[in-house]
Structure formats: structure tokens, C-alpha cells
Amino acid sequence: xxxxxxxxYLTLHTWVGILSGLVLFIGFYAGSLTMFKDAxxxxxxxxxxxxxxxxxxxMDRLIAHVVTHYPDAAKGLNVDFRTTENAVAPLVWDxxxxxxxxxxxxxxxxxxxxxxxxxxxxDLLHQTxxxxxxxxxxxxxxxxxxxxxxxxxxxxxxxxxxxxxLKNWWRDLFALRIEKREKRRWLDVHVLLGxxxxxxxxxxxxxxxxxxxxxxxxxxxxxxxxxxRAPQAKSRPxxxxxxxxxxxxxxxxxxxxxxxxxxxxxxxLYRGLDGQRPMLRMGGTDPRYMVRGxxxxxxxxxxxxxxxxxxxxxxxxxSGWGATVGTFFALHxxxxxxxxxxxxxxxxxxxxxxxxxxxxxxxxxxxxxxxxNRHVAALASLSIGVTxxxxxxxxxxxxxxxxxxxxxxxxxxxxxYYTLFLAxxxxxxxxxxxxxxxDLLGLIALACFAVPMQSLLAPLFPELLWAPRSAAALGxxxxxxxxxxxxxALAYFTARRLAxxxxxxxxxxxxxxxxx
Amino acid sequence: xxxxxxxxxxxxxxxxxxxxxxxxLFLSGIFAWLTPEAPxxxxxxxxxxxxxxxxxxxIWSAVYVFESVPKALKLYLPASLVLLAMLTLTRVVG
Numbered sequence: 001x002x003x004x005x006x007x008x009y010l011t012l013h014t015w016v017g018i019l020s021g022l023v024l025f026i027g028f029y030a031g032s033l034t035m036f037k038d039a040x041x042x043x044x045x046x047x048x049x050x051x052x053x054x055x056x057x058x059m060d061r062l063i064a065h066v067v068t069h070y071p072d073a074a075k076g077l078n079v080d081f082r083t084t085e086n087a088v089a090p091l092v093w094d095x096x097x098x099x100x101x102x103x104x105x106x107x108x109x110x111x112x113x114x115x116x117x118x119x120x121x122x123d124l125l126h127q128t129x130x131x132x133x134x135x136x137x138x139x140x141x142x143x144x145x146x147x148x149x150x151x152x153x154x155x156x157x158x159x160x161x162x163x164x165x166l167k168n169w170w171r172d173l174f175a176l177r178i179e180k181r182e183k184r185r186w187l188d189v190h191v192l193l194g195x196x197x198x199x200x201x202x203x204x205x206x207x208x209x210x211x212x213x214x215x216x217x218x219x220x221x222x223x224x225x226x227x228x229r230a231p232q233a234k235s236r237p238x239x240x241x242x243x244x245x246x247x248x249x250x251x252x253x254x255x256x257x258x259x260x261x262x263x264x265x266x267x268x269l270y271r272g273l274d275g276q277r278p279m280l281r282m283g284g285t286d287p288r289y290m291v292r293g294x295x296x297x298x299x300x301x302x303x304x305x306x307x308x309x310x311x312x313x314x315x316x317x318x319s320g321w322g323a324t325v326g327t328f329f330a331l332h333x334x335x336x337x338x339x340x341x342x343x344x345x346x347x348x349x350x351x352x353x354x355x356x357x358x359x360x361x362x363x364x365x366x367x368x369x370x371x372x373n374r375h376v377a378a379l380a381s382l383s384i385g386v387t388x389x390x391x392x393x394x395x396x397x398x399x400x401x402x403x404x405x406x407x408x409x410x411x412x413x414x415x416x417y418y419t420l421f422l423a424x425x426x427x428x429x430x431x432x433x434x435x436x437x438x439d440l441l442g443l444i445a446l447a448c449f450a451v452p453m454q455s456l457l458a459p460l461f462p463e464l465l466w467a468p469r470s471a472a473a474l475g476x477x478x479x480x481x482x483x484x485x486x487x488x489a490l491a492y493f494t495a496r497r498l499a500x501x502x503x504x505x506x507x508x509x510x511x512x513x514x515x516x
Numbered sequence: 517x518x519x520x521x522x523x524x525x526x527x528x529x530x531x532x533x534x535x536x537x538x539x540x541l542f543l544s545g546i547f548a549w550l551t552p553e554a555p556x557x558x559x560x561x562x563x564x565x566x567x568x569x570x571x572x573x574x575i576w577s578a579v580y581v582f583e584s585v586p587k588a589l590k591l592y593l594p595a596s597l598v599l600l601a602m603l604t605l606t607r608v609v610g
Contacts, residue, residue, distance in 0.1 A: 008520065008580050152573060159577040209569045217565045220537075225545030225564075225603065226555045312559055321553075321560040328566055 006164065013160035016153035018363050018379070021356040022386045023129040023150045027208075028356065029391065030125035032349030035334060035342045036476070037119055038086070043473035044116050044401050045086040047466045053083055054090050056249035058102065063246060065108050066091055066100045067273055073098070075275075079268040081284075085469050088113070114411065118401055121413045122394065130390065130421065148212025155205040157359075161194055183365045190358040193351050200348045201355075207332035246270075247306030252282065256299050259311050262286050266296050270303055278303050357387055380433035380507055382425070388440035389424025393417035395447035398480065402454040406464035434498050434507030441491035448484030452477035520583070528588055532579035535592040540571035542599035549606040 033040065054062065059079070066073045073093040080087045089099035089111075096115030103109040124130065128143020129150075135142070194201070210217070256263055265284040272278050280303040283296040300310035308314075312322040330336040334345030360383040367376045397413050404412060428436035455477050458465040468474040498507075520528070544567040548555035555564070575592075582588035 004583065005581055011519065012580050152576075155573040156577050159574075160580075206569050206573070209573070210566055213569075214565060217568045218561075220541050220568075221545065221548070221561070221565060222556075224541055225548060226607075228607070321557070321563045325559065325562045325566060 009160040009163040013157055013164060014363060016156045016160070017356075017359045020150040020153040020157065021360050022383065023131070023146060024154055025353050025356040025387050026125055026129040026390045027127075027147055027150075028349050028352040030122050030129075030394070032346045032353070033122050033394070034126050035346045035349070036472075036479075037122065038084070039472035039476055040122070040398075041086040041116075041119050042084055042470055043468060043476040044118050044405065045088065046402075046405055047085070047469065048088060053081070054102070056253070059090060060246075060248050062091055062100060062102065062108060063270075066093075066110070067246065067270070070098065070110070071274065073100075074273040075271070077270040077273070079270070081265045081267065085473070088115075116401070116405060117411065117413045118397060121397060121417060125390070125394070125417075130417070144212050148209050151205045151208040151212070155202070155209070158194075158198065158201050158205060162198065165191060165195060183362065186358050186361050186365065190355060190362060193355040193358070197348050197351055201352065203328075203331045204352070207328055210328070211332075244304050246273075246303050247280075247301075251306035252280070252301055255301070255306055255308050256282060256284075256314070259299070259308060260286055260297075260314050263297075263299075263314070273303065353387075357383070377433070377507075378429070381428040381436065384433040384437045384440065385425035385428030386421075388437065388444065389421040389428070392424055392440055392444050392447065393420040395444050395451075395480075395483075396420055399447045399450035399454070402465050406461075406466070432508045434494070437507075438491055438495045438498060441487050441494060445484050445487035445491055448480045448487060451480035451484075524584060527585035528579050528582060529576075531585060531588045531592055532576035535589075535596050536576035536579065537568075537572050538596050539575050539592075539599050540568045542596070542603045543571050544568050545603045546599070546606050549603070 063077070063079065066077065070093070073091075076093060078092045078096075080090055080092060088096075089101045091100040092098065096113070098110060098112055100108060100110045124141075124143075127147065128141045129147060131141075131143030131146050133142035134140055253265065256265075263284050263286050265282055267283045269281045269283075270279075271281070280301040282299045282301055284299075285296050298313040299308050300313075301308055313326070334341050337344075360379070364376055364380050364383070394417065397416055400412075400416065424436075424440055427439065430436075431439065454465050455467050455474075458467040468477060544564050545555075547567060548560070548564040551560070553560050555561070579588050579592065582591075
């Protein structure tokens with residue numbers, strides 16, 4: 001390879017990395033958390049008397065009652081078969097606001113509640129990095145497109161990173177030169193993390209690009225590649241809008257199990273029962289197969305006849321083209337190997353976040369000697385503020401979840417997150433990156449420790465707090481405590497290096513003031 | 517060792533983005549027409565769509581090998597035209 005080609009790819013790697021690193025950091029650590037979304041949801045759900053699982057006939061009766069009496073439920077109705085503590089009611093609609101169940105006396109009770117938006121916050125951070133703004137009735141998030149573009153730069157960074165390393169592959173890999181120069185050490189961490197999980201990174205980069213831009217790709221294919229084939233109307237036979245009896249659960253399950261014998265339903269969604277295209281989507285798992293979605297596979301069913309219309313997303317019955325496409329989804333969601341793969345993806349996601357963080361650090365360290373100007377100091381402040389500020393926002397949201405949920409305050413997750421995030425960025429510019437890092441790491445550690453404190457204090461505040469009721473919920477508390485220890489250690493070591501004056505001046509505020 | 521100018525970087529990126537996307541589209545189109553089933557068969561079209569991103573990004577990331585925009589165009593432009601011709605041919609035959 002010509003030396004100038006290598007130099008080109010080094011330059012490319014540096015700039016696409018610095019442009020995309022911060023949003024990718026947020027997407028990755030939040031993505032790690034989504035691997036345990038169900039556990040977090042179970043942990044965050046206040047205790048409520050849980051009815052015994054309904055028989056299929058009782059479920060039929062409840063669904064028929066709700067669909068007839070509540071027009072909003074006909075638009076979209078969630079049916080929950082799960083027995084975990086976050087299954088608040090067998091029927092839920094309008095974003096979890098309305099719930100229907102049988103009262104102890106056997107009558108049908110519909111209640112209104114404010115659902116927790118914690119899972120929504122984590123999902124949104126994962127998909128949009130928290131970048132606000134949406135269009136087309138809120139269906140398209142601006143942040144998703146930003147994430148898609150960032151993933152293109154990320155792909156370029158991966159290719160260029162591999163090109164740079166290719167020459168010195170064996171020498172650099174597994175050579176953690178801990179005691180050598182600071183830059184060398186961070187470079188080793190960066191290379192080890194990057195190369196160590198390179199297939200995962202290529203998968204994530206490409207899937208995110210497709211998630212963001214699939215409409216554009218389909219349009220281009222339709223217009224350029226197959227213009228002679230007019231887009232086929234993909235509509236199913238339009239059902240008459242007059243009310244008809246829904247297919248019974250027994251029929252539906254029989255039809256699905258005829259295709260996937262070990263299918264266990266977890267959740268169902270009735271959609272558009274009031275419109276021209278009614279649909280029933282049944283989600284469930286089959287331990288023998290990987291699944292299409294983040295948690296489960298799906299079957300699309302005619303809600304009136306109970307016939308399976310589309311089994312391509314059903315675990316185990318994907319074949320040919322569908323199996324290949326299903327693989328792409330499963331590889332992004334880490335839904336192909338149960339809890340083991342979930343943990344592997346959790347670790348890979350966090351390692352990815354550290355990879356982007358170390359990339360920014362390398363950019364700063366390699367420039368602090370050459371040209372220690374205010375731009376470098378500003379990037380240092382921005383890097384610390386954005387990464388640690390985002391983590392702080394989520395940690396505090398978790399630490400406040402039980403207190404606020406128990407006291408009936410709702411809808412506070414997003415204001416709380418954005419306030420803390422912006423405050424952290426401002427603080428990082430005001431204090432300088434080094435000092436702000438110590439402050440923010442300390443605060444994150446405190447917030448992490450406060451998460452299990454809510455469970456420990458539950459006996460003292462039985463009205464407000466509650467203890468975990470499952471191993472999954474207990475796991476959230478334990479993981480938070482462990483993260484608290486990690487962030488404490490990071491805060492301690494950063495403070496020690498600052499005190500020893502081991503950090504370069506771009507990490508201090510006064511340089512910013514002078515350079516102006 | 518000379519570094520590229522900012523204009524060269526942007527020009528190469530534009531070549532990679534535009535012609536890279538065109539070539540990726542043509543290649544996945546050729547795949548769609550030459551493989552069994554109709555090019556827009558319900559599930560197959562999803563796979564065809566998934567092919568675009570890896571092809572596009574691979575061709576795009578290779579463009580920085582060239583030292584100047586004309587040198588990149590000298591390969592990328594004829595390659596795009598050849599692929600377009602091949603796609604047209606497969607459409608007529610298929």
C-alpha cells in the first residue's frame with residue numbers, strides 16, 4: 001500500500017470518528033440498556049394485585065367487551081399473556097393509559113393509569129441519541145436520520161481503522177502497554193476494543209443505516225431497478241367496517257401452533273379494527289429459534305377468521321429470503337441466543353461506547369501538545385459533557401423512578417433527562433473537562449448507588465417504595481450497585497491524576513480563558 | 517507524503533456517495549433480476565433492499581484510495597455505466 005493511501009485513511013478515520021463518536025456513544029450505551037429493557041421494566045413497575053392468568057375464553061369475553069365499548073381500543077389494543085410483574089393488566093390500550101381486567105367479583109373493570117416512560121426514554125436515546133424533533137405526525141424522528149448518517153461515518157471509520165491497523169495487526173493486538181505513554185495506552189485500548197469486536201460493529205453500522213433509510217432504498221429500487229413493475233397493492237382484502245365477532249383465542253392459537261408447535265404467545269396487538277385494514281399481530285417466543293424482533297417473533301393474523309396471513313416473522317418458519325432478512329434483524333437486536341447473547345451484546349455495546357470515548361480522547365491527546373488551543377479544550381469539554389451528561393441523566397432517572405412513581409408524579413423522565421444533560425454540558429465548559437469529569441463521575445456513582453437504595457429503603461416507606469419481586473428486578477439493583485463502584489473508581493483515579501497535574505492543560509478551564 | 521486539500525476530500529466524498537449509491541443500486545438490481553422469483557417478490561425485495569447499504573458503503577469507502585477527483589471518476593464513472601448497462605440487459609432478458 002502506498003504511504004499516502006495509508007495517510008489518507010488515517011485522516012479519514014480521525015475526522016469521521018470525531019464527527020460521529022458522541023452520538024454513537026449515546027446510542028451504544030443506551031442500546032446496552034435496552035438488552036435488559038424487560039428487567040428494567042419489571043423493576044420499575046409498582047406492585048399491584050395481579051390476577052391469575054385468564055383462560056382463553058375469559059380473554060375472548062374481555063376483548064369483545066372492550067372492543068365494543070371503547071372506540072379507542074378498536075384502533076389499537078394490546079393483549080398481554082405474560083405473568084411477570086410488569087404485565088399490569090391483560091388488556092392495555094392508548095399507550096398503556098387504559099387497562100381492562102376482571103374485578104374480584106367477576107365484573108369487567110377498566111382503569112386509567114399513567115404508565116412509566118422510563119423504557120421509552122431509554123429506547124429513544126438508543127434510536128435518536130436524544131436528538132429531538134420529528135415530522136410526518138411524529139412517526140419519523142429526526143434523530144433516527146442523524147443516527148443513520150452517523151452510522152455511515154461509523155462504517156467509514158471502521159474500514160479506515162482496519163486499513164490503518166492491517167500492517168501492524170499482530171504487534172498492536174493484545175499489546176496493552178499500560179505503563180507507556182498516555183496516548184500509546186489509549187491507542188492500545190482503542191485498537192483492542194475495535195478489532196476485538198469488528199464483526200459486531202460492521203453489523204450495527206449497516207443495520208442502523210438500513211433502519212434509518214429503508215424508505216429511500218425501496219423508493220430508489222422501485223424507480224430505477226424495476227420501474228416496469230408497478231408497485232403491487234399490498235393490501236389484504238378490505239374487511240367491511242361493520243362489527244363482526246373476532247376469532248376466538250383458541251382458534252388463533254391453534255392456527256399459529258400448526259405452523260410453530262412450541263410457540264408461546266407473550267403479547268398480541270389488535271390494530272385498526274375500526275378501519276379498512278384490521279390486523280392481529282401475535283408476538284411470542286420459541287426457545288429453539290432466534291426471533292425477528294427485539295424480544296419475540298411475530299405472526300400476522302386475520303382478526304376475524306383467525307387465519308395466519310403472514311408467518312414469515314414467526315420463529316422457525318422463516319425460510320429462503322425471509323430467513324436471511326430475519327438474520328439481519330436478529331444480529332442487531334441480539335435476539336438469537338437467549339440470555340447469554342443478551343449479556344454478550346450488553347458487554348459489546350458498552351465496549352462500543354468506550355471505543356468511541358477513547359477515540360475522542362485520542363483526538364484530544366494527540367492535539368494537546370501540537371496545538372493546545374481553545375478548540376481542543378472545547379472538544380474536551382464537549383466530549384466529557386455529552387457522554388457523562390447523558391449517562392448522568394439516565395442514572396438519575398433510574399434513581400428517582402420508584403420515589404416519583406410511588407408518589408404519583410408522572411411524565412417527568414424527559415424534562416429531567418434533558419435538564420441534567422444540558423446542565424452537564426454547560427458545567428463541563430464552565431469547569432473545564434478535567435474537573436467536570438470528576439464531578440460528573442462522582443454524581444453518576446451516587447445516582448447508581450441510589451438505585452438499589454430505593455429497594456433497601458422500601459420497608460421504611462411502604463407507601464412509596466417497593467422491593468424487587470423477581471430475580472430480574474433484583475439484577476437491576478445489583479447491576480446499578482456494580483456500576484456505582486465502577487464510576488466511583490473512575491472518579492477517584494481521574495481526581496488523583498488531576499491533583500498530580502498529570503493531565504494536560506486542555507483539560508483545565510483557564511486555557512480556554514487565555515486562548516480567547 | 518502530501519495531504520489532500522479540503523476540496524479533494526469533499527469531491528471524493530461526493531463521488532463515493534453519488535456513484536457509490538448508483539453502483540450499489542444497480543448491483544442489487546442485477547441480483548434482483550437474476551435470482552429466482554420475481555424481482556419484487558414480497559420477501560425477496562427486502563433482501564434486495566438490504567444489499568444496498570453494504571454495497572454502497574463499501575464502494576464509498578474505497579474512493580479515498582484515489583489522490584484526486586478525476587482519478588476516482590476515471591474508474592467510478594465507467595464502472596457505473598457498465599453496471600447500468602448490465603442492469604438494463606438483465607431487465608430486458610428477465
